[in-house]
Amino acid sequence: AQTVTQSQPEMSVQEAETVTLSCTYDTSESNYYLFWYKQPPSRQMILVIRQEAYKQQNATENRFSVNFQKAAKSFSLKISDSQLGDTAMYFCAFMSPGGGADGLTFGKGTHLIIQP
């Protein structure tokens, strides 16, 4: 079974700063997908960024980018020029497309607070 670990329960930074959220995972699979989801207070979860394991190039979506280190099983999220609207719970998630298992495995989340 896969596990996802987010070691930072809460982080707080000033607006416009850069912040990095860490995520490690454990799997014996060689092909899989990794995701970062954002869950704002009392709002639904939305996808921030995703990465296919076979792609060496790190994914980037505007102010969001990842540092994917496959050998180290690490998948960190960097948020540049942070904004007040980035305040939310951030979840790292893993999915293996093989076999019958298709659900996402989530970490416990990091509560990110952007201070004005």
Next chain:
Amino acid sequence: DTGVSQNPRHKITKRGQNVTFRCDPISEHNRLYWYRQTLGQGPEFLTYFQNEAQLEKSRLLSDRFSAERPKGSFSTLEIQRTEQGDSAMYLCASRSLGGHMNEQFFGPGTRLTVL
């Protein structure tokens, strides 16, 4: 397309009662997922459907839980004889098989409180 919807948004019930939640996925999505999220935790996978077929159930899904997707469109999740430990947010998600990067789209959730 208005996204994934869930009803009710909140449910308060007494221990021992049965409850049923509904999820309406994005219309062209053939895969539908149920997750449970307790306070301070990430969502945990419960089960998923491809069209009307339930393809996988987590060990978290006890015998008191049953899910259906009778016509491959909306889905219901029923909890019988609720217990206080069932209090959680129940999330539904959907995706299109073969969709871009396997992205799952989540609904707003149903928050269950068992008194």
